[in-house]
Amino acid sequence: MARIVMKFGGTSVADIDRIRNVARHVKREADSGHEVAVVVSAMAGKTNELVELTRAASPMHDAREYDAIVASGELVTAGLLAIVLQSMGVDARSWQGWQIPLKTDMAHGKARIADIEGEALGEAIDNGEIAICAGFQGIAPDGRIATLGRGGSDTSAVALAAAVGAERCDIYTDVDGVYTTDPRLAKQARRIGKISFEEMLEMASVGAKVLQTRSVELAMAYKVPVRVLSSFDPPDAPGPGTLICDEDDIVEKNIVTTVTPDFNEASVTILAVPDEPGRAAGIFNALAASNINIDMIVI
Ligand code: ASP
Ligand code: MG
Numbered sequence: 031m032a033r034i035v036m037k038f039g040g041t042s043v044a045d046i047d048r049i050r051n052v053a054r055h056v057k058r059e060a061d062s063g064h065e066v067a068v069v070v071s072a073m074a075g076k077t078n079e080l081v082e083l084t085r086a087a088s089p090m091h092d093a094r095e096y097d098a099i100v101a102s103g104e105l106v107t108a109g110l111l112a113i114v115l116q117s118m119g120v121d122a123r124s125w126q127g128w129q130i131p132l133k134t135d136m137a138h139g140k141a142r143i144a145d146i147e148g149e150a151l152g153e154a155i156d157n158g159e160i161a162i163c164a165g166f167q168g169i170a171p172d173g174r175i176a177t178l179g180r181g182g183s184d185t186s187a188v189a190l191a192a193a194v195g196a197e198r199c200d201i202y203t204d205v206d207g208v209y210t211t212d213p214r215l216a217k218q219a220r221r222i223g224k225i226s227f228e229e230m231l232e233m234a235s236v237g238a239k240v241l242q243t244r245s246v247e248l249a250m251a252y253k254v255p256v257r258v259l260s261s262f263d264p265p266d267a268p269g270p271g272t273l274i275c276d277e278d279d280i281v282e283k284n285i286v287t288t289v290t291p292d293f294n295e296a297s298v299t300i301l302a303v304p305d306e307p308g309r310a311a312g313i314f315n316a317l318a319a320s321n322i323n324i325d326m327i328v329i
Contacts, residue, residue: 031063031064031065032064032065032196032197032198033064033065033066033067033155033194033195033196033197034059034064034065034066034067034191034196034197034198034199034200035066035067035068035069035187035188035190035191035194035196035198035199035200036055036056036059036066036067036068036069036199036200036202037068037069037070037071037165037183037184037186037187037199037200037201037202038052038055038068038069038070038071038111038202038261039071039183039201039202039203039204039261040071040072040073040074040075040076040077041074041203041204041261042071042202042203042204042261042262043070043071043072043073043074043107043110043111044073044074044075045073046110046114048261049107049110049111049114050114051261051262051265052070052111052202052261053111053114053115053118053120054118054265054266055202055261055265055268056068056111056115056120056122056160057115057118057120057265058265058266058268060120060158060160065155065156065158066155066160066161067151067155067160067161067163067190067191067194067196068111068160068161068162068163069163069164069165069183069186069187069190070104070107070108070111070162070163070164070165070183071103071104071107071165071166071183072103072104072106072107072166073103073106073107076103076106077100077103077166077180080099080100080102080103081096081100083099084096084099084100093138093139094138094172094174094175096138096139096177097138097139097141097167097174097175097176097177098174098175100166100177101127101164101166101167101175101177103166104164104165104166104167104183105124105126105164107164108124108125108126108162108163108164109124111124111162112124112160112162115160115162120160121158121159121160122159122160122161122162123154123159123160123161123162124162124163124164125151125161125162125163125164126164126167127163127164127167127168127169127175127186128168128169128175130146130147130148130150130151130163130168130190131146131147131168131169132146132167132168132169132186132189132190133145133146133147133168133169133170133171134168134169134170134176134178135170135171135176136170136171136172136176137176138170138174138176138177139176139177139179140177140178140179141168141170141176141177141178141179142178142244143168143178143185143186143189143248144171146189146190146192146193147193148190148193148194148195151163151190151193151194152194152195155194163186163190165182165183165184165186165187166178166182166183166186167182167186168186178244179242179244180242181239181241181242182242182244183242184201184241184242184244184245185242185244185245185248187199187201187245188245188246188248188249188252188254188256189248191252191254192248192252192254196254197255198254198255198256198257199249199254199255199256199257200256200257200259200271201241201256201257201258201259202259202260202261203240203258203259203260203261204260204261204262205240205258205260206221206259206260206262206263206269206271207221207222207258207259207260207269207270207271207272208221208222208225208230208233208240208258208272208274208288209221209222209288210222210287210288210289211288211289211290211291212238212290212291215291221271221272222272222287222288223270223272223273224272224273224274224275224279224280225272225273225274225275225280225287225288226274226275226276226277226280227246227249227250227274227275227276227277228250228277229287229288230246230274231243231246231247231250233288233290234246236290236292238288238290240258241256241258241274246274249274253276255273255274255275255276255279256273256274256275257271257272257273257274258271258272258274259271259272295325300313
């Protein structure tokens, strides 16, 4: 009997039917004797809609009010999932960020997690109640709601897993794992069984959008194994997904694990640069002045 955290992204909770499907995944884990905390995102498209509303109200707005508005999407999903679980005879309740409390710093709109007091949550799940936590949010030192930056529910989930001493954090999304490359671009792409935290960070840094980068950093720091799997797999027979774990836990080590395309990069060749001190610096200074990032230099 293990303690686990299950996280469901926006497409997995896009409507009531999908929330019902998520509830079946949660019930499966609870029925198998696990202590379960769940983290949910807002329903697909909801956060974008809320961000647009704040912009429409005023393009220059108070970041604390932005947070109050955009954090609401997750509150709705958490409540709906609790209701659906209760209707299935499962003991569940919703937890808003401040109720946990998940404490952040003062950087409203892109806050970092400062501390999580996991005792109350731990006690609830100890007693067999499923804790449905609103992702993406916490409470700042000013006593007001703060959000963790777009995609922040992944980070909420990993941080909560660390705080309640969960054995692993299962992140349910609309793909059934991490692939050797983007399957929409190459049909030879294969699902990876296990990948290290470092490799996952490397992928995220070049734009692979599986998980928020900070969630992987946190998982690595606190050694929380993270599994990426699909909520669209049948709840009674989920696929194995991809396990993101410590390098030492991977027996078969590959030299190259994945290929991640980056479409925001251009290759520029400059010919006949005189081999004199200061010439290269002159080029780099000009690029830096135009905010052009240099990723790789080949001489
Ligand atoms: N709902 C938030 C977003 O769309 C957080 C998340 O889904 O992770 O960015
Ligand atoms: Mg996401």
